[in-house]
Structure formats: C-alpha cells, structure tokens
Amino acid sequence: MTVAVWMHLLLSYLCYQYPHVTEWVLRNLRVKLEEEGENHLPLCLEERDWTPGAPLVNNLTQSIQYSRKTLFVLTEGYVKTGVFKLAMYLAHQRLLDENLDVIVLLMLEPVLQHSHFLRLRRRLCEKSVVEWPRTAAAEPWFWQNLRNVVRVDNKLMYNKKYSKYFTSKASADMSDKGDVSEVTTFDKSKLKKTETAEKNTLPTKETIDQEKST
Numbered sequence: 001m002t003v004a005v006w007m008h009l010l011l012s013y014l015c016y017q018y019p020h021v022t023e024w025v026l027r028n029l030r031v032k033l034e035e036e037g038e039n040h041l042p043l044c045l046e047e048r049d050w051t052p053g054a055p056l057v058n059n060l061t062q063s064i065q066y067s068r069k070t071l072f073v074l075t076e077g078y079v080k081t082g083v084f085k086l087a088m089y090l091a092h093q094r095l096l097d098e099n100l101d102v103i104v105l106l107m108l109e110p111v112l113q114h115s116h117f118l119r120l121r122r123r124l125c126e127k128s129v130v131e132w133p134r135t136a137a138a139e140p141w142f143w144q145n146l147r148n149v150v151r152v153d154n155k156l157m158y159n160k161k162y163s164k165y166f167t168s169k170a171s172a173d174m175s176d177k178g179d180v181s182e183v184t185t186f187d188k189s190k191l192k193k194t195e196t197a198e199k200n201t202l203p204t205k206e207t208i209d210q211e212k213s214t
Contacts, residue, residue, distance in 0.1 A: 021049060021108070022077055029073070032143045033150070041150060052068070057086070064090045064102070069150045071104045079111050101154035107131045127157040 026047065031178040043049075044067050051134045052158040060083070070091045078084050089130050105121065105128065122129055127149055133142045148190040149157075 015201055021073060021078075024108075025073060033147065036143075039147070039151065041147065056083070058157045060087055061090060064094065069101065069104055069154075070186065071150065074105055074107045074111050074183060076111050087144045101128075103128060103154070104149055105129045114170055122205050124156050125158050130153050 025045070030043055030045065034043055045065045046059070046063075050063070056199055064087065070087070072084070072087070072091075088103075091103050094102055103121070105118075107129065110131075118129070128148060130142070133139055
C-alpha cells in the first residue's frame with residue numbers, strides 16, 4: 001500500500017488477537033463510521049488494509065503515521081500486551097515530533113481504572129476517552145459522540161488549564177475537523193427508562209455465531 005493511500009485514511013483502529021472484538025469492529029464500528037451518518041469516516045483496519053506479509057511494526061507504524069486519528073479499542077486483555085504499549089508509544093511520538101494529538105480511547109471494558117496514564121488523559125482531554133454504554137438506550141448517543149470525537153482536533157477539546165502548554169501550529173492541518181461544540185457531555189436525564197439493569201457488554205463469540213446463522 002502506497003503512502004498516498006495511507007494519507008487519505010482518517011482513522012486507524014488498534015486491537016489485536018481477540019476474534020470477538022475484531023468481529024465487533026467489523027460488524028459494528030466499521031458500519032457505524034464508514035457507512036452511516038452524513039459524514040462517512042474511512043478506517044484503516046488491520047484485517048483489510050494492512051500490507052500482507054509485512055512486519056507488524058512496519059504496518060503499525062504506517063497506520064499511525066498516516067492516519068489523522070488512532071482509535072484504541074481497549075479490553076482487559078489488550079492493554080496487557082506489548083503491541084498496545086508499542087502502539088501507544090508511537091501515537092505519543094506524533095505529539096512530540098509533530099505536535100499532533102491523535103489518540104482516542106474507546107473503552108469496551110472498564111480497564112486502566114487505576115492507571116496514571118488514564119487519569120492524565122482524562123485531565124488533559126477528557127472527551128477523547130469514550131466508554132461503551134451500560135444500556136442499549138444510550139447506544140445512539142455513543143455512536144454520535146464517537147463520530148464527533150474522531151472528527152474534531154483533540155487540541156480543541158483540551159482542558160483550558162493545560163492547552164496553553166501546547167501550540168496550535170498543527171491544528172490547522174486537520175480539515176473537516178468539525179465544531180468542538182458538537183462533542184457534548186452525556187445528559188443521562190434524556191435517556192428513556194429501561195428495565196435492563198445489566199451492563200450492555202461486548203457480544204460473545206457464541207452470540208455472534210447465532211446472529212450469523214439467523
């Protein structure tokens with residue numbers, strides 16, 4: 001895959017070695033961002049867009065370097081892997097080298113709750129950390145909020161206490177960045193009451209197989 005193609009990709013998705021998560025990304029995340037909504041947001045997917053046979057590090061580096069945002073789909077197993085640490089290092093390197101904050105964290109499971117990194121991330125740019133909702137009623141808001149977050153330059157969403165430590169030099173390079181006012185805090189009072197008290201967790205492999213057979 002040439003550099004010219006990579007540069008047109010908006011978002012790289014990172015989560016490896018977990019088939020049920022990959023299935024969720026392909027059947028849900030990809031459809032919601034690439035096919036639905038007024039503004040289609042193309043993804044760079046490992047299973048579809050990486051160069052076959054190329055070393056993982058090369059593919060990983062290219063996907064982060066030439067994508068405008070990097071979306072980390074976090075699960076308990078993934079955050080413990082070396083791939084996650086390498087990918088996070090590469091994403092942070094863009095902030096140091098290019099003054100571009102490209103990180104978006106999508107938490108499918110309640111991970112890193114005691115992590116200094118997560119606390120710092122929330123303090124600096126809370127809106128770049130999104131969580132899978134606990135009820136199905138909140139899912140439409142979740143998808144709309146995620147679309148807005150990946151379109152808006154992270155630095156426009158920074159906490160004002162910390163934004164002064166970063167220049168806005170690179171912000172102008174992001175087109176179609178949208179209006180930061182679109183990214184709003186979730187108002188739980190607007191949700192319809194639901195009898196479902198259980199957390200709306202990631203579908204299991206068995207559930208996905210049943211859906212395929214119907």
